[in-house]
Amino acid sequence: MLSLEQSRFWLDKLHSDGLQPGIQELMYYRTKLPAFAKHRRHLPAVSQSGPLLSKTRGRGMEFDEVRHYQAGDDIRSIDWRVTARTGKPHTKLYREEKERPVFLVADLALTQLFGSQLLFKSVQSCHLLAALAWQAQQRGDRVGGIISNGWMHREHKPAARQAGVLHFLHSAVDIHKDSYHRWQQQQRPHDAPLADSLRRLQQLVKPGSLINIISDFRYIDEELLELLARLNRRNSVRCFCLYDPMECELPAGYSSQPLAVFDGLQQAQINLADSRQRQRYHDSAKQRQQHQQQQFEQYGLALTYVSSAEALEQQWQSLR
Incomplete structure (x- = not known):
């Protein structure tokens, strides 16, 4: 867990308040590309011929x-x-294709507006979106994609220029503002915005593209997994799952009063001083994560977990 001093350090460095992203903090990742470039790039499955085999990094x-x-x-x-x-x-x-299409799909559903330490999951989603977009743009790939929260929906055709990335990131900031406003009004999360984005993506994507999906995957069903698997057959799909440590384990507490927790749909009472309750919570979260991993493996999908409690550059080495 980050200390107060560590949190302040990273928030100052990222030019962030942790609650709402601004274009300045998303521009920050453009300066981090040399460090990102040292990282091993994701390779598609052996059965997918063409992408990422040439010296020009993925052009088919x-x-x-x-x-x-x-x-x-x-x-x-x-x-x-x-x-x-x-x-x-x-x-x-x-x-040879000189520019490879890279599609970024960001799910900024209201379930992502949660964070117990450094950032909201939704803010970290925007940071990851920016890092991947700037990385692809520097490689010379064309960057586009879809950003949605269920109410607002923005589509961007792949573009190779820096202006295209900036326009894309401005859309992320705008949609996050809308999500934040709805969250403040305690609106219920919109049903399955990611599935709607994936159905639209099928009409936009060209075979051989690289597709990055950014979500907390709170709503997973067979239809969503089949949509992802269908896209993965002719493209290289990678899924990034945002999580907060408090979703995995409750912090220890010594208050005699239970803590009221409300997720927009249900309310529960949690006693942080009750070690057995914390253990049940931990076991349930671990079981849910294992089931999620099994689901993605069953459909041949790559799933990477990204914490909202650490700066993105601290965990970049594990984002393989």
Whole structure:
């Protein structure tokens, strides 16, 4: 657990209040790219041919044209349909994609507006969104994606320029402001905003793209997992799950009065001085996380956990 001094240090360094992100703190990650570049890049499953195998870091090969077969051409590239139709051997030519589409999908649902130590999960989601966007932009990849909280929804087509990333991050700040306002009004979380974003993403994404999903995955069902698995068949999908330590384990306390907790739907009384209650809470949270991991593994999906209680650069080495 961070001390008060440590929390102040990181909040000052990140130019953040921990509650609402601003464009200045999202620009902070642009200066951290050299450190991020030392990190091992995520590779797709072996069955996914093409992406991330070339020296140009993930650009695939896209069909260009068919021409007459020439001596020295790879026989594996022969177009047998054209050859059979014309009676003369033809070969397929491919051109290397210079810019790879990178899609970032951020779920800023109201369930993410929670934090017990450093940042709200939703703020850390925006930080991760910014770090991944700046990293892709520096590589020369085109960056786009979808940001939604269930009420507001912004789509951005992949763009290679810095201005495109800034426009994308401004959308994240705007949607977070809307979420924060609704959270202050104690509105109920919108049902399944991530599933709606993924259904729309299927219409936007091109095969061979890199897709990063950022959410707390509080609402997981078979439909959501199937949507992710479908996208993962022709792309490289990575899921980042935001969590707060208090969702995993209750802090020890010595108050004789129980603590009233309200999640927007239900209210419960928690006695922090009751060690048995804390243990039951911990066991239940651990069981829920293990079940979640099994679900993602069953569908062949990569799941990485990101804490809202530590600065992103402190845990970047574990974001593999």
